[in-house]
Amino acid sequence: MYLIKVKGVAKIPDYVQLRDDKFTLLAYFRVDRPEKSLDKIGLGDKYDYIMGVVRDLPFGKILKLDI
Template identity: 60%
Template sequence: MGKTIVKAPGYSNTPELTSEMYIIKVKGKAKIPDYIQLRDENFVLIAYFRADRPLKNLDKYGLEGKEVALRKLITELPFGKLQKLEI
């Protein structure tokens, strides 16, 4: 028999390109590093990565070719301030 997979509303294993995205930088504590969250227009988490690591797979989020601008934004972004991603 096959399994039925039920997904929670607003959740997807494969992120969809969205017209609006939001970014927030979260401060780590002790051995936990700082990290970045990308969220869609419904504030659903679509990407989560360390702030100090090279950016990978940005094409999945429609951000290919914007690595330099995104890295600059991440560097200048204050901790804890959710803002619309405009690059």
């Protein structure tokens, strides 16, 4: 699974993309509202881990997660 943090501009907020190994989009959510999207794809129990990684990840970088 891959994680990408996208910087928002002006009134558009920052977003996070979660993609599978074939780079298919699994989830796309605002950094400040991830709970519903993570629950929807079955990763609600990994919330603390994923959001910890998101906080430390620079914008525009792609990170491979082993979940």
